[in-house]
Amino acid sequence: MDIASVDDILRERGLAPPQFRALIPNRENYKVLLCQPGANITTDSDGVRNSDPDIAQQQFSAYLHIAVENDVDLAVTPEYSLPWKVLEDAVRGGTKPADGKLWVLGCESLKPNELAALADRLSGQVTFIYEKCDGDQSRFLNPVVYLFQVPSIDGTSDSQTVALIQFKTCALGDNQNYEVDHLLLGTRLYFFGGAKNQLRLITLICSDAFDFTDKHARELYDRTLIIHIQLNQNPRQHQFRTYRTHLFQYDGHETELITLNWARDIYADIGEGPKCWQNIAGTGWYLRPNRFDTGDQKLQHNHRLGLYYTWLDPEKCHALFFSYEPAVFLLTATKVAHVAVTASLSRRIGPKMEATLRWNSKSLSWEETPQVDDGFVRIVSNAGNAEGDLKALVQTNPLAVERLLALCDGSSITEEDWYRVTKLDSCRIEATEIIKRVTFCHDTIIEADQFRQARVRACQRAARIISQSLPPSLSDLQTGYRFEWNERYPHANITSTSGRCATVIALDNTRTREDAQKIRDTLAEYMxxxxxxxxxxxEAQQRLHVWYQDDEKGDILYDPHRYTHYDQTPAESSFDIGRAY
Structure with a gap:
């Protein structure tokens, strides 16, 4: 897999290197438009394409119009998605990127002779650049098209439209060896930028990631935006995510990755009728800028529109995942790096969702939705008497719900600042990238589902316990309370109607009396x-209570009078915090 400079290739043809706004390392934000389609696909010896070409043409034509209308700097579609007729009609009709804009379009497959015929038809309007692939010319190609404007080097001609086409270089292995048997491979990847005052951009097509080595990572990790487009039934399979480990193993915070897949539950027809893949989407944005905005206000805004926060712990980076539903996402983002920007003005805070658009089959248009379904409503009914409080709180701050549920369970409170999103256990993901967010329920793998159910049941137990019996220090809850969380009292999960905070932890029958003691003492010290x-x-310690269950699953309140009859100076620690866990 060779990696070639686009600037060099253009100069060889008398064309000047493009100056993309997204790759200028200044403090101006740039606009991104991502398409995550949900159409069904057909695969056969002729290639991969949308099963319903009429719907696909309507959706992708509308998508390109949105890119123009919103003056986006970077537009991206996933592997095998955009029909060539849409691209041809768009160019003929004048729908194309303006100067300084870049479209990265994963297109349906086509054969070499079909590509040559298309280039001939558009020869007066588009300059096509692509490698001639050796091998069986009856096989199909898997292309990504970079569409952009460039002037001539000498400035004697107007800007012209260039279609630089990159082909997949590594066939995907599957049970049918489909691409192995039918795909004609390319040999080259392209990168944009890299000059002194430019960032870089490169695209991987699905299993191209298999051949991405430490050598490539060393060459590209600094000041580069990597786009990974896919049509992938299992995007978090080990080989598809190893390249991220290669990139993030190096020090620095000026590397960002966008992975763009199709929506969940794609139906694929491989000759036996359409069958559901039962796939996740897995579209995500990975980054670790030194001033990323982890504030609840920003994360809540993104959450409402379908962009959900996690912390990828092994790589020490922020991983933002998109709604799994078919949609078009419009974002603004800070640049991958800032060069010659005053430190006090350099705020690389990450992407912000501006709009999420869903396809309206009646109006045949992408329409903005005010709020994206995160799936939480389908599990919150298991919270018993706490259901109403959780439903209300998730509308204003989903992360507050995650934190109060963590307190109800108690077992994850092992650091003083446990509630920060980079440490909150439901926000942290491991190398497998299984998402356990309780308020983002699109990942339905058993491990994630069991985690969420356990958290909600802990809250249900806490609500049930409060309704049955209370120690004297919590007697005011009998007149009314609500489950809530706020930053001023981060170790509390309940507020009485009189405004007093309390902490109620309800352990399940897998926890022991000793666990209850450790959790109580740990939180008391943090308080x-x-x-x-x-x-x-x-006050906080007296209103902290932990229940555990005996062998008959009866709820037992641990040491209810520990701080009520307290003969130790409150300013002193009641135990060795270093031995808590």
């Missing part, structure tokens, strides 16, 4: 450290 006064510390 002591957080409190502004000794009285505040004692």
């Amino acid at each position: 002591r450290r957080k409190a502004e006064t000794e009285n505040d510390s004692l």
